Amino acid sequence: MRSLVFASRNRKELLRDPLNLAFGIGFPVVLLLLLSAIQANIPVSLFEISSLSPGVAVFGLSFMSLFSGTLIAKDRTTSFLMRLFASPLTASDFILGYVLPLLPIALAQSAICFVTSLFLGLTINAHVLLAIVVLIPAAVLFISIGLLAGTVFTDKQVGAICGALLTNVAAWLSGTWFDLNLVGGAFKTIAYLLPFAHAVDATRAAIAGDYASIMPHLWWVIGYAAAIAGVAVVVFKKKMSSDSM
Amino acid sequence: MRTAIQTIDLTKKYGEKTAVDAVNLSVQQGELFSLLGVNGAGKTTTIKMLTCLSRPTSGDALLLGNSVVSAPGAVKAITNVSPQETAVARNLSVKENLELVAEVYGSDKATARTKADEMLSAFSLKGVAEDKAKTLSGGMQRRLSIAMALISDPQILFLDEPTLGVDVLARRELWSAIEELKGRVTIVLTTHYMEEAEALSDRIGIMSEGKLKAVGTSAELMSETGTHSLEDAFVALVTEPQVRA
Numbered sequence: 001m002r003s004l005v006f007a008s009r010n011r012k013e014l015l016r017d018p019l020n021l022a023f024g025i026g027f028p029v030v031l032l033l034l035l036s037a038i039q040a041n042i043p044v045s046l047f048e049i050s051s052l053s054p055g056v057a058v059f060g061l062s063f064m065s066l067f068s069g070t071l072i073a074k075d076r077t078t079s080f081l082m083r084l085f086a087s088p089l090t091a092s093d094f095i096l097g098y099v100l101p102l103l104p105i106a107l108a109q110s111a112i113c114f115v116t117s118l119f120l121g122l123t124i125n126a127h128v129l130l131a132i133v134v135l136i137p138a139a140v141l142f143i144s145i146g147l148l149a150g151t152v153f154t155d156k157q158v159g160a161i162c163g164a165l166l167t168n169v170a171a172w173l174s175g176t177w178f179d180l181n182l183v184g185g186a187f188k189t190i191a192y193l194l195p196f197a198h199a200v201d202a203t204r205a206a207i208a209g210d211y212a213s214i215m216p217h218l219w220w221v222i223g224y225a226a227a228i229a230g231v232a233v234v235v236f237k238k239k240m241s242s243d244s245m
Numbered sequence: 246m247r248t249a250i251q252t253i254d255l256t257k258k259y260g261e262k263t264a265v266d267a268v269n270l271s272v273q274q275g276e277l278f279s280l281l282g283v284n285g286a287g288k289t290t291t292i293k294m295l296t297c298l299s300r301p302t303s304g305d306a307l308l309l310g311n312s313v314v315s316a317p318g319a320v321k322a323i324t325n326v327s328p329q330e331t332a333v334a335r336n337l338s339v340k341e342n343l344e345l346v347a348e349v350y351g352s353d354k355a356t357a358r359t360k361a362d363e364m365l366s367a368f369s370l371k372g373v374a375e376d377k378a379k380t381l382s383g384g385m386q387r388r389l390s391i392a393m394a395l396i397s398d399p400q401i402l403f404l405d406e407p408t409l410g411v412d413v414l415a416r417r418e419l420w421s422a423i424e425e426l427k428g429r430v431t432i433v434l435t436t437h438y439m440e441e442a443e444a445l446s447d448r449i450g451i452m453s454e455g456k457l458k459a460v461g462t463s464a465e466l467m468s469e470t471g472t473h474s475l476e477d478a479f480v481a482l483v484t485e486p487q488v489r490a
Contacts, residue, residue: 005348016336079330086296086326087349
């Protein structure tokens with residue numbers, strides 16, 4: 001119950017920040033429109049809407065790290081967390097309180113991304129709903145990265161790490177903006193050792209209705225999400241019981 | 246009169262540095278006790294241990310009989326703190342901030358609303374009830390911070406530098422708000438303003454280099470040191486080598 005009270009506060013904080021709305025929802029929509037316009041003039045198979053929308057959906061989710069990380073880091077640096085640490089809230093209340101409001105925001109962002117894609121030619125069918133479900137582990141992954149970064153770094157550092165570094169790494173190594181096979185070699189190997197390209201490929205498979213190809217990619221994302229969420233929870237609990245929060 | 250706070254050789258070390266050194270202190274119920282000291286004297290660390298934000302390296306403190314070491318949950322239920330920074334939820338309204346803390350401490354929504362209304366009246370915040378906390382002046386944020394600490398009806402209230410960085414008028418307003426609480430709530434206040442300690446406190450504890458150098462009323466401290474002002478008594482106590490308390 002207390003975790004829901006805290007989650008409600010976090011939801012309000014997130015949704016009342018116009019920058020969150022602009023980057024979380026506006027930016028992926030603008031990217032879809034822009035790249036679809038390019039595709040209309042210079043056709044590139046990678047930018048066909050069935051291939052592009054899963055990539056942009058995963059890229060959009062990378063902003064969840066920035067949102068969650070910034071919120072937690074600001075709560076730390078303004079001593080708001082200190083006030084709440086002196087209250088009866090437990091570590092579980094804090095972690096659930098931060099994660100719960102971000103999941104529906106992430107799902108809504110993915111839904112808006114696909115609804116926009118429908119206007120750009122994506123076929124309306126159950127595969128779109130499946131794609132949103134397939135994106136849930138990626139959402140958990142990015143939220144967990146934010147939880148970890150916000151627990152360790154200041155809000156300015158979170159801005160640099162999650163806002164600049166992570167979004168770029170996630171974009172370059174996801175196979176959204178260029179075909180990883182074209183680069184090949186070590187770059188492709190590294191990309192497929194990380195979860196971002198797998199998240200895009202799993203979502204593309206869901207959109208294509210290629211069910212057999214979903215899980216081999218999704219397990220990578222689930223594995224990374226579980227590992228980073230676990231580390232984030234341990235680090236948060238450790239920080240909570242230390243004197244350096 | 247019942248003892249509200251009893252510390253027993255309360256000690257906090259960070260590596261080789263001793264931040265709080267075997268402090269033995271007793272505060273009676275309903276008393277307003279000030280901890281006075283220069284920056285780094287150990288005031289905030291003492292407050293952090295008494296509010297279960299920091300675990301003592303050795304020693305213990307009993308708050309209405311509850312140990313900060315063995316029963317932190319019970320301590321948290323009967324205490325609240327207004328941290329040194331204003332520690333408010335920036336994008337929540339003044340009223341929402343108050344309701345949030347009330348609900349975190351176990352009030353249902355209707356009770357939280359009623360309590361928030363009471364606090365808005367008591368702290369002259371009705372006019373800004375719907376304003377976002379981040380839009381308030383420093384003095385108003387401090388007032389909100391104290392109201393947030395009081396809404397849980399704590400039996401012991403910790404105010405860490407409650408007037409730090411506010412102008413003289415806002416300081417006087419906060420003083421009168423704190424004076425209103427005297428006798429009803431046990432208050433431990435940290436400050437490095439002599440006039441604040443003198444104006445508000447029943448008794449004053451002077452800390453220096455982690456040690457509690459002396460405890461008494463303002464008059465007792467002046468008499469003990471043969472000085473004519475609290476400031477002179479303070480200087481005499483923090484510059485002398487031996488422990489007096």
